[in-house]
Every structure is written in C-alpha cells, then in structure tokens.
Amino acid sequence: MDTPAQTKRFLDAVLFREIWKAMKVTFKHMLHRPMTFQYPREKRTIPDAHRGALGLLRYDNGQERCVGCDLCEVACPSRCIKVISEEDKSLPLQRYASEFYIDITKCVFCGYCVEACPVNALAMTKMYEYSTHDKRTLLFDKERLYDIGEQHLEDAKKYLYAHNQEDDDEESRAYRYHFPQPIGKTEAPDS
Ligand code: SF4
Numbered sequence: 001m002d003t004p005a006q007t008k009r010f011l012d013a014v015l016f017r018e019i020w021k022a023m024k025v026t027f028k029h030m031l032h033r034p035m036t037f038q039y040p041r042e043k044r045t046i047p048d049a050h051r052g053a054l055g056l057l058r059y060d061n062g063q064e065r066c067v068g069c070d071l072c073e074v075a076c077p078s079r080c081i082k083v084i085s086e087e088d089k090s091l092p093l094q095r096y097a098s099e100f101y102i103d104i105t106k107c108v109f110c111g112y113c114v115e116a117c118p119v120n121a122l123a124m125t126k127m128y129e130y131s132t133h134d135k136r137t138l139l140f141d142k143e144r145l146y147d148i149g150e151q152h153l154e155d156a157k158k159y160l161y162a163h164n165q166e167d168d169d170e171e172s173r174a175y176r177y178h179f180p181q182p183i184g185k186t187e188a189p190d191s
C-alpha cells in the first residue's frame with residue numbers, strides 16, 4: 001500500500017533531495033573564512049594559563065628550587081611523579097631532589113602538582129610538541145625537567161601568575177627569592 005512516507009522517500013530519491021541538501025551546506029561554507037589552522041606552519045596563540053609540559057624551576061642565582069618534599073608526588077592523581085630526595089650536606093637540615101621523574105605519558109595535566117609545591121619549583125609551560133616514536137623518551141628525568149624550565153622560564157612564570165600562585169609584587173618576590181630561609185638560632189624569650 002502506498003503511504004505518505006513511501007511517497008516522500010520516492011520523491012527524495014527521484015529529485016536527489018539529500019544531494020541538494022548536502023550541496024547547500026557545502027556552498028554555505030564556501031563563503032565563510034576557513035577556521036582550520038595550517039599546522040605546523042600556522043600556530044595558535046597559547047593562553048598563559050595553558051597546561052603544557054611540566055618543567056622544574058631554579059632561583060635567579062641558579063639554585064634549584066625543589067626541596068624534595070614529595071608533596072607533588074602525593075598530590076598527583078595519576079601517580080606519574082617519582083621524587084628521590086637527599087639531605088644537602090652543605091646546608092644542614094635542607095634537602096633536595098637527587099632524582100626526579102615525571103612519566104608524561106600518564107600525566108593528565110591537572111596541575112595539582114604545581115599547586116601542591118610550596119616553593120613553586122614546578123610549573124606548566126606552553127610546550128606541547130614532544131610527540132615521538134619512542135615512548136621511553138617521555139619519562140622526563142630531572143635534567144630534562146630543568147631544561148624545559150630553563151627554556152620556557154617566561155611561560156612558566158606566566159602560568160604561575162595566571163593561576164595566581166605567584167603574584168608579581170614585592171612580597172611575593174621576597175618569598176620567591178629567599179625561600180627556604182637560612183636556619184639560624186632564635187633568641188630565647190626573656191624570663
Ligand atoms: S599535572 Fe596532574 S597528572 Fe600531571 S604530573 Fe601533575 S599532578 Fe600528576
């Protein structure tokens with residue numbers, strides 16, 4: 001029996017309606033500016049808060065900021081950070097990370113490790129081009145993390161400012177450049 005639905009299907013087929021619909025969409029988009037970036041020749045402007053590869057940072061005098069406290073390792077939901085710390089023999093009671101690894105293949109770029117760090121030793125950068133055929137090279141060690149931090153220092157600072165973790169004012173700079181404080185004797189209170 002001939003139903004309205006069958007008639008419609010017949011007319012759609014005879015008049016090539018689906019093809020005309022598709023052509024309408026094609027012609028409409030021919031008048032629009034293309035939105036596709038011709039990567040890698042063209043690159044997007046990356047915002048300061050972008051969560052790219054992690055890097056380790058140093059103080060201006062070259063001293064490593066990381067004190068090997070493990071807080072980033074504890075905060076990491078992916079369990080992809082491994083810190084091995086040792087006591088710094090030249091500075092009593094101070095520690096440093098003798099080894100530091102981030103398995104970037106497991107990282108979900110949540111930024112929790114950066115937030116957990118008490119000395120802003122970790123920051124995220126705008127670096128995202130590190131695809132490789134050898135997955136083993138994506139286990140970033142301490143040397144590579146400091147290299148990333150050095151090469152992308154300005155972006156790392158912008159990340160920290162954007163996430164309001166390190167203000168660019170006098171008080172924050174004092175904290176940033178003098179932490180950890182040297183350990184000295186405290187005056188005994190008057191009895
Ligand atoms: S960004 Fe998140 S997942 Fe990646 S290392 Fe830091 S805490 Fe772990």
Ligand code: SF4
Pocket residue numbers: 065066067068069070071072073083097116117118119120121122
């Ligand atoms: S990066 Fe920061 S949180 Fe992680 S071990 Fe070093 S000082 Fe601690």
